[in-house]
Amino acid sequence: MLYKLLHFPARLAFTIWCRHIKINQPAIVKIKGPVLLAANHPNSFLDAIMLCSIFKQPIYSLARGDAFKGKLINHILRSLKMFPVYRLSEGAHNLDENYKTFDECIEVFKQNHIVLIFSEGRCINEWHLRPLKKGTARLALSAWQQNIPLQVIPIGINYSSFTSFGKNVELNIGSPITHQQIEHNNAVGTQIQTFNQQLQQQLQQLVFESKPVNKKIVQQYFRVEISSIKKTLLVIPATLGYILHAPLYIPIQKFAFKKFGKIDHYDSVMVGLLFLTYPIYVLLITIIIAFFISGYWWLLTPFILSFCAYSFVQIKKQF
Numbered sequence: 001m002l003y004k005l006l007h008f009p010a011r012l013a014f015t016i017w018c019r020h021i022k023i024n025q026p027a028i029v030k031i032k033g034p035v036l037l038a039a040n041h042p043n044s045f046l047d048a049i050m051l052c053s054i055f056k057q058p059i060y061s062l063a064r065g066d067a068f069k070g071k072l073i074n075h076i077l078r079s080l081k082m083f084p085v086y087r088l089s090e091g092a093h094n095l096d097e098n099y100k101t102f103d104e105c106i107e108v109f110k111q112n113h114i115v116l117i118f119s120e121g122r123c124i125n126e127w128h129l130r131p132l133k134k135g136t137a138r139l140a141l142s143a144w145q146q147n148i149p150l151q152v153i154p155i156g157i158n159y160s161s162f163t164s165f166g167k168n169v170e171l172n173i174g175s176p177i178t179h180q181q182i183e184h185n186n187a188v189g190t191q192i193q194t195f196n197q198q199l200q201q202q203l204q205q206l207v208f209e210s211k212p213v214n215k216k217i218v219q220q221y222f223r224v225e226i227s228s229i230k231k232t233l234l235v236i237p238a239t240l241g242y243i244l245h246a247p248l249y250i251p252i253q254k255f256a257f258k259k260f261g262k263i264d265h266y267d268s269v270m271v272g273l274l275f276l277t278y279p280i281y282v283l284l285i286t287i288i289i290a291f292f293i294s295g296y297w298w299l300l301t302p303f304i305l306s307f308c309a310y311s312f313v314q315i316k317k318q319f
Contacts, residue, residue, distance in 0.1 A: 041118035156206025160222035241308030
């Protein structure tokens with residue numbers, strides 16, 4: 001229920017937070033399970049929110065296990081269709097919980113649903129594909145051993161920036177990997193190696209590479225041209241958008257940068273905080289406007305505020 005409740009608002013939020021979202025295979029967002037989405041992991045939990053908001057069918061995602069501490073948090077995260085995955089650094093005693101998570105994923109596949117896994121394991125803000133862990137291969141092989149017709153879809157998630165809003169996003173989707181592409185008579189270790197080689201080869205073509213960082217190449221790759229007519233039409237609402245949203249955005253930005261600016265969660269925290277506070281901010285502005293405007297014109301306030309924010313994102317400086 002909570003997942004369904006937040007899905008549409010999250011999709012709307014990305015139309016404001018992102019200037020442009022490009023998907024090389026837009027029809028894939030309507031795909032039906034059983035599917036395992038195997039993605040790179042450049043931007044913390046923003047990666048999962050992005051994909052969950054775009055795909056039509058609900059996505060069950062695997063997240064770091066230490067986030068599931070406490071009964072309340074565990075309940076909320078599971079309501080958002082998230083399953084915990086533990087690393088050795090989080091305690092060897094927790095590793096057995098991963099088998100339970102994989103069993104839950106198998107049940108999801110049997111119900112023809114979708115699971116998202118970040119095949120690199122760890123999140124790092126960089127334009128670079130890191131070596132893949134074995135979890136994706138193990139989960140896929142386990143499903144195929146149980147005769148589940150699972151498709152593994154490689155996805156490259158690419159952001160023009162890891163610190164600014166109004167970013168351009170490119171989602172590159174590869175070709176499905178199926179059980180026919182793996183020789184199942186080989187040893188398990190060989191099957192895992194073969195699978196990871198195929199997945200790595202695809203992701204290398206789907207993930208934008210700039211390491212060491214070359215700002216000129218980054219800008220050339222992600223720049224989106226905006227017509228002069230669009231800029232002219234949006235300049236007034238964009239100016240209003242900056243003025244009206246600065247009282248909310250600037251304090252949150254300072255707080256998030258102070259607490260998370262030196263780690264790879266800053267961008268995701270910013271989006272999360274704005275997602276939670278923006279409806280309250282819009283409600284307060286709407287109430288204030290209602291005191292000064294007669295009739296029912298004040299009901300347009302949420303739409304005007306959102307459009308002004310969208311306008312500012314569209315014509316603001318890209319880099």
